[in-house]
Amino acid sequence: MKPLSVMLSMLAIGITSSAAMADGASLPKVSPANSDLVNRGAYIARAADCMACHGEDYTGSNTPIATPMGDIYSTNITPSKRYGIGNYTEADLKNALQKGRAPNHMLYPAMPYPSYNGMTDEDISALFAYLQTVPAVNQAPKHKTDLPFPFNIRSLMIGWNAINVPSTEKRDGLNETQQRGEYLVNNLEHCGTCHTPRNSTMGFDKSKYLSGAQLGNWHAPNITPDESSGIGSWSEQDIVTYLRSGELDQRAYAGGPMGEAVAHSTRYLKNEDLSAIASYLKAVPAIQTEDKVSAIDVSRLPTPMNESITHDLLAQKEYLKQAKAEVGNGSNSPESLYLAACGSCHGVNGYGQPDARYAPIVGxxxxRRDKPDALVNMILHGVEGATNTSPIMPGFSDELNSEQIAGIANYVRVNFGGLASSDVSADDVDRIENTGVDKPFLIKYAGLLAIIGIIVAIAIIVFIIRAILRSKRRA
Ligand code: HEC
Ligand code: HEC
Ligand code: HEC
Incomplete structure (x- = not known):
C-alpha cells in the first residue's frame, strides 16, 4: 500500500505539471534557429490541427476515413517534390486550404477546407513558410483514395462547394477577443466539423450551430451556452482547463475524437487563445436540445471510501476478486458486474487509479445526460483516447449481453453521475447498438457526411438538367 505522503506528492506532481503546461505545451518543431514567420506557421499548424489527419510527421495517414462509398486517405504534405507538396507555390496552398482545389484536382471535404476557407493570408503565408521546413519524406502513404464511379469524378465537388463553402458566417457585435475566438473556433480549429449537425446536403446546419452532433459511435455534445443541454454552467476558466488538459475534475472528460483534438491541437494553444475561444463560446446563441444534462449534485456523488482504498488498486483487489467470483456464479447484480468489468480500471467507487492514469469517471x-447513448456506446465499443497514456478501454459488446450493459449503465449513472434514477433497458442497448455506425470510428468521420452530401449534389445537378431539358422540350 502506498503511504499517503507518496499519494499526495504524486498529486502535487500532477498539479505542477499541469501548471507548467499553463502557457501551452511547447511546440516540438519550434526552434529559435527558425524565423519568426516559420515559428508562427508551426503554431498555426497546431491550431488548425493538420496533424490529426496528416500525422505528426505530415506523411499522411494509413488509417482510412471510412465512407460507404469507399475509403479516403489523407496525403503526404511534406515538401517532397514527388510524393508531397514540394512543388506547391503559396498560391497553391491557399487554393487547397480555402477552396479545396489542389493544383490538379478537386479535394474531397474530408479535408476541412469549408472551415479553412476563412483563414487569413498572413496565417497561410506563415503556414507555407513552416511547411517548407518540415523534413521531406519521399514516400507515399500506403493507400491511395480510389472511390468508385461516380464519386471518382472530383469535379462534382464544385456543385457541393457552391452550396456549402464557407461553412460559417461572421457574427456581429463581438469584441476583439471574441472575434479572435470566432476565428479559432470556426476557421482554424474547425470545432463545428464535429459539434455542428449537418443539413440535408450534409453541409453545416447553421441554425443548429455547435448544438451537438452524432459522429459514428460518438456524440459530440452541445457546446452552446444553454444551461440545460449545453455548457452554460461552465465558467470560461472551465473551458480553458478542459481544452488545455482534456479533463475537468468531476465534470467532463475528453475521450475519443475530442481527446485527439486536445492531444494534437488545443493543449498547445496560448492561454490568450484558449481564453478567446472560451469567451467566444459564451457569446454564441444558446440552443436548447432534447439531450439535457443534469446539473451536478455533489451530495449524491460517492464519497471516496478512504484515501488509500480509493486510490490503491492492490487494496481494492479483494472487492474485485469477490465480484468476479459472483459474476462467475451467474450473478447479474449491476454492482458486481460493474466491479468485475470496470472496477479494475475505474476503481471500486469510480475515482479511477490515478497512479495508472486511468480516468476517474465520477460526475x-x-x-449525466438524458440520453444514455454516449455511455452505452462507450461500454459497447470502448474508448480510444489520445490524452491518456494508459491502456485503452476495451469494448464489451462480445462479453456482456444487453441486459448486463443496461444494468452497468444504470449503476454508473446513479452511483457516479449522481442521477436520482436511470432506466436504461436492454431494448435501449439493442437500439443504440443497431443504430451505431458499424465502421471503425475516426476523428475524421465528418468526411463521411460530406461524401453523402456529394450524392445530394449529384441529385440536385440531375434535377436541374432534367428541368432544363423539360423546358427545352416545351419550347
Ligand atoms: C480532418 C482531416 C484533415 C485535416 C484536419 C487536414 N487535412 Fe489536409 N487533407 C485531408 C485529406 C483526407 C486530404 C486528401 C483529400 C482528397 O483526396 O481529396 C487532404 C489533402 C490536403 C492537401 C492536398 C494535397 C495534394 O494532394 O496536393 C493539402 C495541401 C493539405 N491537405 C494540407 C493540409 C493542411 C496544411 C492542414 C492544416 C492546416 C490540413 N491539410 C488539415 C484531411 C485533412
Ligand atoms: C474530431 C471531432 C471534434 C472536434 C474537432 C472537436 N470536438 Fe469537442 N468533443 C467531441 C466529442 C466526441 C466530445 C465528447 C467527448 C467525451 O465525452 O469523451 C467532445 C466534447 C467537448 C466538450 C465537453 C462538453 C461536455 O458537455 O462535456 C467541449 C467543451 C468541447 N468538446 C469543445 C470543443 C471545442 C471548443 C472544439 C474546437 C477547439 C472542439 N470541441 C473540437 C468531438 C470534437
Ligand atoms: C482496461 C481499463 C478499462 C476498463 C476495463 C474500463 N475502462 Fe472505462 N476508461 C478507461 C480509460 C483509460 C478511459 C479514458 C479514455 C481514454 O482516454 O482512453 C476510460 C473512460 C471511460 C469513461 C469516460 C468516457 C468519456 O469520454 O466521457 C466512462 C464513462 C467509462 N470509461 C466507463 C467504463 C465502464 C462502465 C466500464 C465497464 C463496462 C469501463 N469503463 C471499463 C479504461 C477502462
Missing amino acids: LSSI
Whole structure:
C-alpha cells in the first residue's frame, strides 16, 4: 500500500505539471534557429490541427476515413517534390486550404477546407513558410483514395462547394477577443466539423450551430451556452482547463475524437487563445436540445471510501476478486458486474487509479445526460483516447449481453453521475447498438457526411438538367 505522503506528492506532481503546461505545451518543431514567420506557421499548424489527419510527421495517414462509398486517405504534405507538396507555390496552398482545389484536382471535404476557407493570408503565408521546413519524406502513404464511379469524378465537388463553402458566417457585435475566438473556433480549429449537425446536403446546419452532433459511435455534445443541454454552467476558466488538459475534475472528460483534438491541437494553444475561444463560446446563441444534462449534485456523488482504498488498486483487489467470483456464479447484480468489468480500471467507487492514469469517471457529463447513448456506446465499443497514456478501454459488446450493459449503465449513472434514477433497458442497448455506425470510428468521420452530401449534389445537378431539358422540350 502506498503511504499517503507518496499519494499526495504524486498529486502535487500532477498539479505542477499541469501548471507548467499553463502557457501551452511547447511546440516540438519550434526552434529559435527558425524565423519568426516559420515559428508562427508551426503554431498555426497546431491550431488548425493538420496533424490529426496528416500525422505528426505530415506523411499522411494509413488509417482510412471510412465512407460507404469507399475509403479516403489523407496525403503526404511534406515538401517532397514527388510524393508531397514540394512543388506547391503559396498560391497553391491557399487554393487547397480555402477552396479545396489542389493544383490538379478537386479535394474531397474530408479535408476541412469549408472551415479553412476563412483563414487569413498572413496565417497561410506563415503556414507555407513552416511547411517548407518540415523534413521531406519521399514516400507515399500506403493507400491511395480510389472511390468508385461516380464519386471518382472530383469535379462534382464544385456543385457541393457552391452550396456549402464557407461553412460559417461572421457574427456581429463581438469584441476583439471574441472575434479572435470566432476565428479559432470556426476557421482554424474547425470545432463545428464535429459539434455542428449537418443539413440535408450534409453541409453545416447553421441554425443548429455547435448544438451537438452524432459522429459514428460518438456524440459530440452541445457546446452552446444553454444551461440545460449545453455548457452554460461552465465558467470560461472551465473551458480553458478542459481544452488545455482534456479533463475537468468531476465534470467532463475528453475521450475519443475530442481527446485527439486536445492531444494534437488545443493543449498547445496560448492561454490568450484558449481564453478567446472560451469567451467566444459564451457569446454564441444558446440552443436548447432534447439531450439535457443534469446539473451536478455533489451530495449524491460517492464519497471516496478512504484515501488509500480509493486510490490503491492492490487494496481494492479483494472487492474485485469477490465480484468476479459472483459474476462467475451467474450473478447479474449491476454492482458486481460493474466491479468485475470496470472496477479494475475505474476503481471500486469510480475515482479511477490515478497512479495508472486511468480516468476517474465520477460526475462526468457523459454519464449525466438524458440520453444514455454516449455511455452505452462507450461500454459497447470502448474508448480510444489520445490524452491518456494508459491502456485503452476495451469494448464489451462480445462479453456482456444487453441486459448486463443496461444494468452497468444504470449503476454508473446513479452511483457516479449522481442521477436520482436511470432506466436504461436492454431494448435501449439493442437500439443504440443497431443504430451505431458499424465502421471503425475516426476523428475524421465528418468526411463521411460530406461524401453523402456529394450524392445530394449529384441529385440536385440531375434535377436541374432534367428541368432544363423539360423546358427545352416545351419550347
Ligand atoms: C480532418 C482531416 C484533415 C485535416 C484536419 C487536414 N487535412 Fe489536409 N487533407 C485531408 C485529406 C483526407 C486530404 C486528401 C483529400 C482528397 O483526396 O481529396 C487532404 C489533402 C490536403 C492537401 C492536398 C494535397 C495534394 O494532394 O496536393 C493539402 C495541401 C493539405 N491537405 C494540407 C493540409 C493542411 C496544411 C492542414 C492544416 C492546416 C490540413 N491539410 C488539415 C484531411 C485533412
Ligand atoms: C474530431 C471531432 C471534434 C472536434 C474537432 C472537436 N470536438 Fe469537442 N468533443 C467531441 C466529442 C466526441 C466530445 C465528447 C467527448 C467525451 O465525452 O469523451 C467532445 C466534447 C467537448 C466538450 C465537453 C462538453 C461536455 O458537455 O462535456 C467541449 C467543451 C468541447 N468538446 C469543445 C470543443 C471545442 C471548443 C472544439 C474546437 C477547439 C472542439 N470541441 C473540437 C468531438 C470534437
Ligand atoms: C482496461 C481499463 C478499462 C476498463 C476495463 C474500463 N475502462 Fe472505462 N476508461 C478507461 C480509460 C483509460 C478511459 C479514458 C479514455 C481514454 O482516454 O482512453 C476510460 C473512460 C471511460 C469513461 C469516460 C468516457 C468519456 O469520454 O466521457 C466512462 C464513462 C467509462 N470509461 C466507463 C467504463 C465502464 C462502465 C466500464 C465497464 C463496462 C469501463 N469503463 C471499463 C479504461 C477502462
